[in-house]
Amino acid sequence: MLLSEKIKNTVRNVPDFPKPGIHFKDIAPVVENPSLSREIVQEFARQLRGKKIDAIVGVESRGFIYGMPLALELNIPFVLVRKVGKLPFDTIQHSYDLEYGSATVEMHVDSIKPNWNVFIHDDLLATGGTAIAASELVKKQGGIVAGFGFVIELSFLKGKERLANFSENIINLVTY
Secondary structure, X not given: OOHHHHHHHHXXXXXXXXXXXXXXXXXXXXXXXXXXXXXXXXXXXXXXXXXXXXXXXXXXXXXXXXXXXXXXXXXXXXXEEEEOOOOOOOEEEEEEEEOOEEEEEEEEOOOOOOOOEEEEEEEEEOOOHHHHHHHHHHHXXXXXXXXXXXXXXXXXXXXXXXXXXXXXXXXXXXEX
Protein backbone atom coordinates (compact mmCIF):
# COMPACT_ATOMS: atom_id res chain seq x y z
CA MET A 1 0.00 0.00 0.00
CA LEU A 2 1.24 3.51 -0.81
CA LEU A 3 2.23 5.78 2.08
CA SER A 4 -0.48 8.29 1.11
CA GLU A 5 -3.12 5.54 1.34
CA LYS A 6 -1.83 4.41 4.72
CA ILE A 7 -2.06 7.97 6.03
CA LYS A 8 -5.56 8.54 4.60
CA ASN A 9 -6.73 5.26 6.08
CA THR A 10 -5.42 6.31 9.51
CA VAL A 11 -6.38 10.01 9.72
CA ARG A 12 -9.54 10.53 11.75
CA ASN A 13 -12.11 12.91 10.24
CA VAL A 14 -13.89 14.97 12.90
CA PRO A 15 -16.92 16.89 11.62
CA ASP A 16 -17.84 20.32 12.99
CA PHE A 17 -14.56 20.90 14.85
CA PRO A 18 -13.53 23.48 15.97
CA LYS A 19 -16.76 24.98 14.62
CA PRO A 20 -19.71 23.90 12.47
CA GLY A 21 -18.83 23.26 8.84
CA ILE A 22 -15.15 22.45 9.47
CA HIS A 23 -14.07 18.86 8.82
CA PHE A 24 -10.97 18.51 11.01
CA LYS A 25 -8.25 16.09 9.89
CA ASP A 26 -7.00 14.58 13.16
CA ILE A 27 -3.50 13.09 12.91
CA ALA A 28 -3.54 11.67 16.45
CA PRO A 29 -4.12 8.10 15.16
CA VAL A 30 -1.19 8.59 12.74
CA VAL A 31 1.12 9.75 15.54
CA GLU A 32 0.04 6.77 17.65
CA ASN A 33 1.28 4.41 14.92
CA PRO A 34 5.09 4.13 15.28
CA SER A 35 5.73 2.28 12.02
CA LEU A 36 3.64 4.75 10.00
CA SER A 37 5.32 7.68 11.76
CA ARG A 38 8.74 6.24 10.94
CA GLU A 39 7.71 5.91 7.28
CA ILE A 40 6.57 9.54 7.24
CA VAL A 41 9.89 10.82 8.59
CA GLN A 42 11.83 8.60 6.18
CA GLU A 43 9.79 9.85 3.21
CA PHE A 44 10.42 13.49 4.06
CA ALA A 45 14.13 12.72 4.53
CA ARG A 46 14.25 10.86 1.21
CA GLN A 47 12.79 13.87 -0.60
CA LEU A 48 15.21 16.29 1.09
CA ARG A 49 18.45 14.32 0.73
CA GLY A 50 20.77 15.96 -1.75
CA LYS A 51 19.18 19.37 -1.26
CA LYS A 52 21.07 22.01 0.70
CA ILE A 53 19.02 22.32 3.89
CA ASP A 54 20.70 23.93 6.91
CA ALA A 55 17.80 23.72 9.40
CA ILE A 56 14.25 22.47 9.86
CA VAL A 57 11.74 24.92 11.34
CA GLY A 58 8.83 23.25 13.12
CA VAL A 59 5.64 25.18 13.76
CA GLU A 60 3.96 24.71 17.16
CA SER A 61 2.82 22.26 18.05
CA ARG A 62 2.09 19.59 15.50
CA GLY A 63 5.00 20.71 13.32
CA PHE A 64 7.26 19.48 16.12
CA ILE A 65 5.99 15.90 15.81
CA TYR A 66 7.76 15.02 12.56
CA GLY A 67 9.97 18.10 12.24
CA MET A 68 12.34 17.15 15.07
CA PRO A 69 12.85 13.51 13.97
CA LEU A 70 13.37 14.79 10.42
CA ALA A 71 16.08 17.20 11.60
CA LEU A 72 17.74 14.35 13.51
CA GLU A 73 17.55 12.10 10.44
CA LEU A 74 19.24 14.81 8.34
CA ASN A 75 21.65 15.76 11.17
CA ILE A 76 20.73 19.44 11.07
CA PRO A 77 19.34 21.89 13.67
CA PHE A 78 15.66 21.97 14.58
CA VAL A 79 14.24 25.46 15.20
CA LEU A 80 11.06 26.18 17.15
CA VAL A 81 8.33 28.55 15.99
CA ARG A 82 5.93 28.98 18.90
CA LYS A 83 2.88 30.92 19.90
CA VAL A 84 3.68 34.30 21.41
CA GLY A 85 4.91 34.26 25.01
CA LYS A 86 6.22 30.68 25.00
CA LEU A 87 9.91 31.27 24.29
CA PRO A 88 12.15 32.46 27.15
CA PHE A 89 14.82 34.39 25.22
CA ASP A 90 14.68 37.47 22.95
CA THR A 91 12.30 36.86 20.05
CA ILE A 92 11.03 38.22 16.77
CA GLN A 93 7.31 37.99 16.03
CA HIS A 94 4.91 37.84 13.11
CA SER A 95 1.11 38.17 13.26
CA TYR A 96 -1.24 36.65 10.69
CA ASP A 97 -4.82 35.59 9.99
CA LEU A 98 -6.03 32.00 10.32
CA GLU A 99 -8.99 30.25 8.72
CA TYR A 100 -10.95 31.08 11.89
CA GLY A 101 -9.16 33.86 13.78
CA SER A 102 -5.73 35.43 14.05
CA ALA A 103 -2.46 34.53 15.76
CA THR A 104 1.08 35.64 16.46
CA VAL A 105 4.10 33.35 16.32
CA GLU A 106 7.67 33.95 17.37
CA MET A 107 11.16 32.56 17.12
CA HIS A 108 14.34 33.23 19.08
CA VAL A 109 16.38 36.03 17.51
CA ASP A 110 19.46 33.83 17.15
CA SER A 111 17.85 30.67 15.74
CA ILE A 112 18.52 31.19 12.03
CA LYS A 113 21.91 32.17 10.66
CA PRO A 114 22.14 34.48 7.63
CA ASN A 115 21.91 32.63 4.29
CA TRP A 116 20.80 29.37 5.87
CA ASN A 117 18.49 27.32 3.67
CA VAL A 118 15.52 26.54 5.90
CA PHE A 119 12.82 23.91 5.40
CA ILE A 120 9.56 24.73 7.21
CA HIS A 121 7.48 21.83 8.51
CA ASP A 122 3.94 21.59 9.86
CA ASP A 123 1.35 18.83 9.97
CA LEU A 124 -1.25 20.41 7.71
CA LEU A 125 -1.41 23.03 4.96
CA ALA A 126 -4.73 24.86 4.86
CA THR A 127 -4.65 28.52 3.77
CA GLY A 128 -0.89 28.79 4.37
CA GLY A 129 -1.07 31.56 6.95
CA THR A 130 1.01 29.82 9.61
CA ALA A 131 3.66 28.67 7.14
CA ILE A 132 3.86 32.18 5.67
CA ALA A 133 4.31 33.61 9.19
CA ALA A 134 7.16 31.13 9.80
CA SER A 135 8.64 32.16 6.42
CA GLU A 136 8.57 35.81 7.44
CA LEU A 137 10.42 34.96 10.65
CA VAL A 138 13.08 33.08 8.65
CA LYS A 139 13.47 36.01 6.26
CA LYS A 140 13.72 38.53 9.12
CA GLN A 141 16.82 36.66 10.29
CA GLY A 142 18.41 36.57 6.84
CA GLY A 143 17.49 32.96 6.11
CA ILE A 144 16.24 31.56 2.82
CA VAL A 145 13.03 29.52 2.66
CA ALA A 146 14.18 26.36 0.89
CA GLY A 147 10.80 24.64 1.04
CA PHE A 148 7.85 23.41 3.02
CA GLY A 149 6.69 20.01 4.20
CA PHE A 150 3.24 18.90 5.32
CA VAL A 151 1.76 15.54 6.08
CA ILE A 152 -1.63 16.77 4.77
CA GLU A 153 -2.64 19.44 2.26
CA LEU A 154 -6.21 20.72 2.00
CA SER A 155 -5.88 21.75 -1.66
CA PHE A 156 -9.31 23.41 -1.88
CA LEU A 157 -8.02 26.15 0.47
CA LYS A 158 -5.22 27.05 -2.01
CA GLY A 159 -2.44 27.44 0.58
CA LYS A 160 0.11 25.98 -1.82
CA GLU A 161 -0.47 28.87 -4.21
CA ARG A 162 0.29 31.37 -1.45
CA LEU A 163 3.46 29.51 -0.40
CA ALA A 164 4.82 29.49 -3.95
CA ASN A 165 5.83 33.13 -3.36
CA PHE A 166 8.44 31.80 -0.89
CA SER A 167 9.47 28.48 -2.47
CA GLU A 168 8.29 26.10 -5.20
CA ASN A 169 9.63 23.16 -3.11
CA ILE A 170 6.41 22.13 -1.35
CA ILE A 171 6.10 18.54 -0.17
CA ASN A 172 2.86 17.02 1.03
CA LEU A 173 2.23 13.35 1.58
CA VAL A 174 -1.59 13.42 1.33
CA THR A 175 -3.92 15.78 -0.50
CA TYR A 176 -7.61 16.26 0.20
